[in-house]
Amino acid sequence: MSQLSVDQLVKTSGNGQKTASDMTLIFRSAALGGDFSVMEGEVRSKELLAPHTHTHEDQLVFLLEGELEFEVGGADGLRFSAKKGDYVLKPRGISHGFWNVGDVTVRYIELSGKDGFEKFIDGRQEGVASFLDNAKKQLDMEIHIERIPGLMLKHGLTGLAGVNLQGQALQGLAGLASIVPRFR
Numbered sequence: 756m757s758q759l760s761v762d763q764l765v766k767t768s769g770n771g772q773k774t775a776s777d778m779t780l781i782f783r784s785a786a787l788g789g790d791f792s793v794m795e796g797e798v799r800s801k802e803l804l805a806p807h808t809h810t811h812e813d814q815l816v817f818l819l820e821g822e823l824e825f826e827v828g829g830a831d832g833l834r835f836s837a838k839k840g841d842y843v844l845k846p847r848g849i850s851h852g853f854w855n856v857g858d859v860t861v862r863y864i865e866l867s868g869k870d871g872f873e874k875f876i877d878g879r880q881e882g883v884a885s886f887l888d889n890a891k892k893q894l895d896m897e898i899h900i901e902r903i904p905g906l907m908l909k910h911g912l913t914g915l916a917g918v919n920l921q922g923q924a925l926q927g928l929a930g931l932a933s934i935v936p937r938f939r
Contacts, residue, residue, distance in 0.1 A: 769795060774876050776917045784870040792873045794865045798823060798855040802916040806852030806902050810895040812868040814845040816853075821861030823853045824910070830902065850899060854912055872896075 763786070771781035771794070782793040798804060798821075806826060816823075822838040829850040837843045845851040847868070855861045867873065875896060878889040890896040906912065 771795065776876050778865070778876050778917075780873065780876070781864075784867075784873055789870065791866050791868050792870065794867065794873075794876070795819075796863050796865055796916075798853070798861045798863075798916045799914060800855055800858050800860065801912050802914040803854040803903065803906055803910070803912045804852055804916040806850050806899040806906070807890070808850045808897045808899070809845075809847050809872065811847060812872050813847045814851075814868065814872065815866045816843045816845065817841075817864045817866075818843075819862040819864060821855065821859050822857055823855055823861050823863075825851065825853045826906075827851045829899075850897075852899070852902075852906070854906065854910055855916075856910055856912075 766781050769779060771779040772783075773779055777797050777799075779795045780792065781795055784790065784792040787793075806829070816837070818837055818839050818841050820839055822836055823843075825833075825835055825837055825843055827833045827835075827845065827849060832850065872894075875890055875894055881889070887898055887900070890898055903915070
């Protein structure tokens with residue numbers, strides 16, 4: 756048997772690698788044969804995790820605390836709620852996003868196939884513009900930015916999960932419209 760340590764095998768909740776997004780990497784895909792990564796995430800009250808599509812990664816969410824509203828399949832797709840203890844599959848190639856309309860921060864575990872989403876999360880430390888640009892150019896992941904304003908207005912949301920932008924900071928995305936053409 757190779758030289759392993761308990762620290763390589765056992766991670767306590769919240770004690771993984773902190774990222775510049777709302778995700779904590781518990782196990783990178785490299786530790787799991789390149790097959791998938793394990794992360795913990797959170798979505799604060801009134802936050803949206805923008806709709807997006809992964810070309811290469813299937814994902815699975817397990818809710819630890821709270822309740823999320825999901826959209827899978829785009830504007831005309833499925834909308835449903837998931838609560839503590841529920842598992843939600845987010846298949847590759849299908850748009851998905853979720854939001855928290857409750858008053859408490861939602862915590863969840865995410866399993867993500869391969870290392871593409873892991874690389875996406877790592878890219879957040881380079882700033883929001885680079886983060887979004889990297890998604891399309893390097894990871895073949897599409898962020899459906901044009902849908903953000905409508906979803907936020909419809910559901911009374913005030914922040915964006917993952918990019919950590921709230922209230923006034925969203926003004927910095929001045930017109931999401933100016934960003935949208937880069938991702939079409």
